[in-house]
Amino acid sequence: FQFRNRRNMTDIPQEIDVLSEENEKLRYQVFCKTSGCTEVVSAVYAPCGHLINCSKCANALKYCPCCHTEVKKVIQVNLK
Structure with missing residues (x-):
């Protein structure tokens, strides 16, 4: 033992x-992938489905930073 x-x-x-x-x-x-942002990811891009930004950053972008697909809609999610 x-x-x-x-x-x-x-x-x-x-x-x-x-x-x-x-x-x-x-x-x-x-955490949000936007440089300098410390918020938790909380938005899904449609139609691509990537979850990489907080709501504030996601709503400011026209194209998904991951795949460069045009964002048609930002869907709010809660991962808690």
Whole structure:
């Protein structure tokens, strides 16, 4: 039992690194991609369906920043 616990303790720093990387990726996915904006994504572009901006930034754009499709409608969503 003690040997197994010691082995697991040596794995913890590596596991922390992996979880930290995953956390950063998820954190990036949640926030608006417009430079300088810190709002949570809350708008879906139609017809393309990309979810990459907050409502304020999305409503200011005529083309989807991801695929450059003309935005016909901005649909508000709540990810909470």
